Amino acid sequence: MFNSPIGRFRIIGFLEGLSLLVLLFVAMPLKYLAGLPEAVTVIGTLHGVLFILYLAVIAYVTFKIRWSLLWVISAIAVAFIPFGNLLFDVRLRKVSFN
Numbered sequence: 001m002f003n004s005p006i007g008r009f010r011i012i013g014f015l016e017g018l019s020l021l022v023l024l025f026v027a028m029p030l031k032y033l034a035g036l037p038e039a040v041t042v043i044g045t046l047h048g049v050l051f052i053l054y055l056a057v058i059a060y061v062t063f064k065i066r067w068s069l070l071w072v073i074s075a076i077a078v079a080f081i082p083f084g085n086l087l088f089d090v091r092l093r094k095v096s097f098n
Contacts, residue, residue, distance in 0.1 A: 005064040006097055009057050010089055013075075016054040017085030019047040024082055054079060065097050 002008055023043045030039035058075050061067055067075075078084030 005061045006092060009061045009075075010092060012050070012054050012057045013079075013085045013089060016047070016050040016079060017083070019043065019050045020079070020085075021082060023047050051079065067097075 002011065023040070027039040027043040030036040055076070058067075058072060062072055075088065078088040
């Protein structure tokens with residue numbers, strides 16, 4: 001899977017999407033319901049790093065395989081939607097970029 005630009009993108013996209021879900025559904029409840037703001041600090045930092053890496057991989061894929069502007073905008077937009085990266089991954093598996 002790491003052998004192609006799309007494979008690299010899918011892995012980073014999965015990790016970034018997972019970090020958003022952990023932030024929203026684990027860290028935020030721990031902060032507000034259990035009084036543990038450290039959870040948001042740690043997971044939020046990890047999510048921020050993964051998001052920046054995700055943007056860098058989008059740029060890499062765009063230049064490597066000549067993604068259209070629609071694919072780039074879609075890839076960025078789904079990063080802000082819980083479970084969005086997983087749905088985008090399903091679409092990526094159906095399309096051939098050769």
